[in-house]
Amino acid sequence: MPASLEIEESIKFLPTFDHNGLIPVIVVEQQTKTVLMFAYTNQEGLDKTFQTKQAHFYSRSRQKIWKKGEESGFIQNIKQIYIDCDQDALIFEVEQVGGAACHTGRKSCFYRLVDFESYSQDGKVNLKVIDNHKIFDPAKIYKS
């Protein structure tokens, strides 16, 4: 069968990493189906995620693997991992320890939405904050 069909229809796990060796990960809370955050991982991060059943990502700014919650304690226990049709994107379905995934202290990193009513012809638009509840105080959790 053609390579694309093998990728799409087989049960072989054949993740495709981009030219930087990364694959995008959508993190979803299992219980509520809320999208908590978006990040990238690489082969090493994926291996560590499989071995520990805790989410590991690759930080492009710090250029290293990090275990989600390594500093805050708010780790993510893996419940399921999904892969998409062309095997170049993943979903980590997790139990979010502490209930907050965002480094700002909120449950989800997606706490703002586009206010379409503010959209102007020059392309400018405002956001609306829909979740301002901080489950933790970042200043007390992160040293750096």
Next chain:
Amino acid sequence: MPASLEIEESIKFLPTFDHNGLIPVIVVEQQTKTVLMFAYTNQEGLDKTFQTKQAHFYSRSRQKIWKKGEESGFIQNIKQIYIDCDQDALIFEVEQVGGAACHTGRKSCFYRLVDFESYSQDGKVNLKVIDNHKIFDPAKIYKS
């Protein structure tokens, strides 16, 4: 305030595009909260999405903007757009016309999950298909 705080806490829409001019987009069905697909868009795709309230992405393989559903008719009507804390990832919350987002004919592109029980020490693992219901027949929908 520091630049990072302005990005995180303000209501200014300040999307950050990567060095290829792209920003990742998670597409979620509004009614069911199902993650339907993952793609990238760029400034032009975002402008077209705002102007038409229909999802537009950038195809890295075809190197052009495409309107989701332009060939299949299965367009995505935008209900909300969310942005994350550091404004480098988006969620398009949509109404999926035709009920199927995946080019394989399935509702979601994420129709397989990792079978952890098959995980072996050499890092190999199998997938399990969790949705084999094809809402449309790709051979009848796509000419190319």
